[in-house]
Amino acid sequence: MRTRQRGLLLALGLFLSINALASQAGFRTLSVPGLPADPGPIPVALFYPTQAPERTVAMGPFTVHAALGGAPEAQVKGLIVLSHGHRGSELAHASLAEALARDGYLVAALRHPGDNWQDGSLLANGPARYFSARPQQASRVIDALLQDPAWKDRIARDARGPRIGAVGHSAGGYTVLALAGAEPELQRLATHCASERADDPILCGLARTGDPAATRTGQTDQGVPTLADGRVRAIVALAPLGAVISARSLAAIQVPTLVYEAEQDRYLVPRFHAEWIARNLSGVELRRVPGAWHSAFMDIPGMPIPTPDGDIAADPPGFDRPAFLQRLGTEVPAYFDRVLSSAAP
Numbered sequence: 001m002r003t004r005q006r007g008l009l010l011a012l013g014l015f016l017s018i019n020a021l022a023s024q025a026g027f028r029t030l031s032v033p034g035l036p037a038d039p040g041p042i043p044v045a046l047f048y049p050t051q052a053p054e055r056t057v058a059m060g061p062f063t064v065h066a067a068l069g070g071a072p073e074a075q076v077k078g079l080i081v082l083s084h085g086h087r088g089s090e091l092a093h094a095s096l097a098e099a100l101a102r103d104g105y106l107v108a109a110l111r112h113p114g115d116n117w118q119d120g121s122l123l124a125n126g127p128a129r130y131f132s133a134r135p136q137q138a139s140r141v142i143d144a145l146l147q148d149p150a151w152k153d154r155i156a157r158d159a160r161g162p163r164i165g166a167v168g169h170s171a172g173g174y175t176v177l178a179l180a181g182a183e184p185e186l187q188r189l190a191t192h193c194a195s196e197r198a199d200d201p202i203l204c205g206l207a208r209t210g211d212p213a214a215t216r217t218g219q220t221d222q223g224v225p226t227l228a229d230g231r232v233r234a235i236v237a238l239a240p241l242g243a244v245i246s247a248r249s250l251a252a253i254q255v256p257t258l259v260y261e262a263e264q265d266r267y268l269v270p271r272f273h274a275e276w277i278a279r280n281l282s283g284v285e286l287r288r289v290p291g292a293w294h295s296a297f298m299d300i301p302g303m304p305i306p307t308p309d310g311d312i313a314a315d316p317p318g319f320d321r322p323a324f325l326q327r328l329g330t331e332v333p334a335y336f337d338r339v340l341s342s343a344a345p
Contacts, residue, residue: 025101026050027066032144034113035136042137043111044144045090047101049073061301062091065098072154073104078163078340079145079155081138081179081232082109085170085298086206087307089117092298093169099329105336106155110141115171117305123206127186131244134171135178135227142231163340165234167332169297170268173240173259177277180235180257181228183249192243192272202267202308203243234258234339236332238297239265242273250280256339258285258332260297264316267294267309287331291319297328 025047032042052070056063080100084092090109097107112134114122123130145151146162155162166176178184193204236258259281261274268274270288278286289296295312300321305312315321 023102024050024052024054024070025066025098026052026070026072027064027068030108030144030148032110032141035133035140038113038133040113042113042140043090044141045094045097045109045111047094047097047107047109049076049101049104049106058302059091060089061303061305062089062094062299063302064091064094066101072106072151074154075156076106076154077104077156078106078165078336079142079151080105080107080336081141081164081166081176082107083134083138083166083168083172083175084109084112084116085168085172086115086123087117087120088112088115088169088172088298092301093167095299095325096167096297096329096332100333100336103333103337105333106145106151108141108145110137112137112175127184127189127244131174131178131184131186132225132227134175135229136225138166138175138179139229142229146231160233161231163233164231165236165336165340166232167236167238168240169238170294171241173237174242174244176232176235177237177240177242177245177250177253177257178227179229179232180255181249181253182245183227184244185246185249186244188246189244196272200243200269200272203241203269203272205308234336236260236335237274237277239268239294240274240277241268242277243268245277247280250277251282253281256283257281258287258335260328261286261288262292262294262296263288263290264292265294267307285335289324291316292324293319296321296324299325 028046030044034040050067050070052067054065054067056065090111097109100107166179168176197204234256238260239262261270278284300313
């Protein structure tokens with residue numbers, strides 16, 4: 001018992017020592033080989049703790065505050081995979097990634113091949129392919145970093161292996177839930193959109209989202225492969241897509257889960273998505289963000305970016321997105337600190 005207590009104290013001490021040293025966010029990019037069915041690579045933005053001075057750099061419509069190419073710390077608290085939403089960008093949540101990096105984590109923000117601001121071909125291949133490829137791409141990034149000589153020995157480990165978490169927004173919220181064991185039920189999504197299209201119009205208006213999972217050959221896909229990644233030990237889902245997830249798989253999830261709900265979300269109406277997840281996932285923490293629209297979890301871009309829900313920079317009157325993002329940058333690292341610091345199963 002004393003040995004176990006000493007081990008827990010050492011683990012906590014490691015977390016605290018890394019946190020004390022790391023005060024800046026570093027930034028590098030990485031290219032990860034794609035899935036066998038997708039010849040293209042997976043672009044990844046890496047945020048990590050460093051002592052190098054940060055600077056402000058505009059990268060397309062978003063701004064990164066980090067030390068470009070700065071030397072990483074000898075060890076990080078863990079690896080956090082970050083999954084953006086439908087047709088999104090790996091830099092759309094840079095402020096959250098930077099906050100996690102300053103807290104001591106290596107953050108791997110991937111650009112989902114076929115579902116990003118440059119390429120929307122993945123959904124055109126049908127829902128079955130869409131909902132299976134996204135979590136598989138995230139797992140591919142985990143594979144690469146755990147094998148990368150520059151990073152594999154830096155990621156903190158304990159008796160359970162490397163400390164790995166995942167955070168995702170919108171379709172990225174579905175993606176990280178799938179890594180934890182959530183399973184897409186395509187017929188449920190089709191039934192949902194057949195009956196609730198008027199109340200969940202943006203989701204159900206996306207191309208083919210509410211149709212049976214037809215492949216390119218016109219055949220119907222009846223299932224998807226196992227998508228869970230047992231290495232992921234904690235997840236944070238920001239305004240997640242939930243209507244496609246089976247209640248049975250949610251009830252079986254054992255991974256600690258924190259869900260954020262945007263109170264005025266019109267893109268993924270909470271009662272069909274975030275609240276559906278919370279009703280069916282035992283032990284989930286649900287945090288409602290008063291007055292927020294769906295894009296509240298994204299950084300404010302320097303140019304208009306239209307979506308089916310309007311410009312992603314827009315907020316309801318009275319909602320202070322910079323203040324909320326600052327709060328999110330405190331709460332999410334604190335959650336991962338609390339959950340991943342424990343060596344207990």
